[in-house]
Amino acid sequence: MNTAITTVLAFLVTVGVLVVFHELGHYLAARLCNVKILKFSVGFGRVLWSRKRGPDQTEWALALIPLGGYVKMADEREGDVLPADVERAFNRQNVWRRIFIVMAGPAANFLLAIFFFWVLFVVGFPGDKPVLGPPAKGTPAALAGIVDGDTIVAIGEDSVQTWSEVNLRILQEAVNRNRVAVEIESPGGRRGTRTLDLTTTDAGDFDQTLLPKVGLRPYVPHTRAVLGPVSPNRPAARAGLQEGDLIVAVNETPVPTWVEFTAIVRANADKPLKLEVERRGTRFNVNATPEADGKGKSRIGLLGVAAGDELKREMERTRTRVSYDPLTAIPKAAYKVWDLSIFSLKMLGRMITGEVSWKNLSGPITIADYAGQSAQAGWITFLSFLAFVSVSLGVLNLLPIPLLDGGHLVYYFAEIVKGSPVSERTMEIGQRVGLALLLGLTFFAFYNDINRLFTG
Known part of the structure; x- marks a missing residue:
């Protein structure tokens, strides 16, 4: 299939699946609380397709701009509500019900990510063993005493089996500017611990070049050019x-x-x-x-x-497959989502303080590109991509920015503390601030996307 077509289709599937599950979380929570739902939309802008279904005649719609979605509930602050439906209006629900409904969207994304990772852990996913090539002189790996042919067994207290796990763990430790213990196994089978000094990483290091800068690069077989x-x-x-x-x-x-x-x-x-x-x-x-x-x-x-076959045989020795039984995979998947969520929050925090470059922020163009690449690599890679993006979407929506789910939660917790709802004026100001922040983030994301297109 044409690469451009694959990219577009993969992006639409990504947005469709993740947005539908996010909004489905809000929808199901609202139904449990007997809140009347007027509309469930995937996408924004002009409606391409819609149907009314259910006892409340909820409108199910597909809109032109596939960059999100929403669930519209009966709410006296946003329009007229029929007298028979007043008690079912969202604004009439107690604060704990409103918190439950708002939290359900991000929670759905986290649960979906856990399910995706569980499937990956049960089915098993291929990867490359973290066998190391010679580190460049002066890098943290070289200074730590790591040599050609060593295999990374654990980083800190976490065992690692593939390069992708090594990449994530090193990135996490680098964000925290840590000195981290790395357990290695030599080609002869001896194990030892090396200490990587990651305290000198700077804001521009948190990209695909991080591992080479640290001195960790994959082992390269010394086979002839046959x-x-x-x-x-x-x-x-x-x-x-x-x-x-x-x-x-x-x-x-x-x-x-x-x-x-x-x-x-x-x-x-x-x-x-x-x-x-x-x-x-x-x-x-x-x-x-x-x-x-x-x-x-x-x-x-x-x-x-x-x-030639000589190199293929040598490379096959460094391949592995990671899998767990169905029960063991449940906590593994849950921990993976928790770990990624905390890491995402730390990265956002470092961006705000300037410790991590804003160049790491990606927009829809980059996400579409990654979606296409992962889809072409196979369903396992694409499912892993969906899981990562689902976690990111859940974390993003919990940020305390008005207009996002996290912003609404701030209002509701303030209501609990002060004993009464936040004033309409305060909410109006908050929405303007939130809109400005979101527009700013969107600008940076699109700028980075376009910059990547022209600079590679």
Whole structure:
């Protein structure tokens, strides 16, 4: 399927599933409290489709702008309410019922994320073992004594089995500027503890480059540059290269490993390369020009050839699959959601104080891009993406910003403390402040999205 179509469809599925469950939380809680529901909308703006259903003739609608949704309840502050429905109006409910209804939306997102993670833990998800390559000189990993071939077994008190777990844990510790104990296992099976000093990380470090900056990078097999299958009508095939050929040198520079060979190819898009090739004991030279793929910083060169079996066997040794039995997976999934929620709040706090760059804030364009990439990677990766975004949506809606669920909760807790509802004037001012804050966040998110499009 076309990449653009996949991205659009994956984004619509993401928004649709997460928004529907969020609003369904509000809807079900309101029904339990016997509040009359006038409308359940997925999306904003012009209505594309709607039907009225149920004893209250609730309008179920699909709107043009797929960036959210809402549940509209009978409320005397927002419009006329029929005399027969006055006691069922939202504003007539006691404060605890209102808190319950508002909390139900974010709670639905957290429960959905727990379910997604539970499915992933039961089915099992593939990953790469955190086997380390040589750390760059001067990095925290090098200073800690980590060497090529070490495997990370635990970070702090948490065991880790994959690189994705390592990435999240290191990110969490870096946000807190901690010195963290890392348990490693050497290639010979010996275990020891190394201390990573993450106290010097700065606001610009919290992105995909964090691990390399720390000095943690995946182990790279030292296998020769032996070619695997050669794709027809691609540069390698046009140059006469065949499966089993050994690349000895590029532009008269020796390339002892596959990784060094591919690094040169990727860095030389549309530039002719002189390849020294060995085939069944005979050496000869060919010229090949890697074709360009991608744009900007993502632009790389490709020859259209896969790695040989030697590298594949070596890489297979670093692959693993993480899974748990159904009962064990429940607390694992719940802890995962809790852990991600706390981490998200800490990241937001660090953004506000300037300790973490606002460049880490993503908008709908970036989310759509990630949705498309994860969907193309397979349903397990896409389900994991949905779980992460569902947690983020739950946390975002609990922020104490008027117009969000968290802002309403602030009003209700203030009502409990003072013994009476917050004044209409206070709520009006709060809504204006909340709107300004949300517009500001939206601006930053879109700016970051557009900046990523042009800079890669």
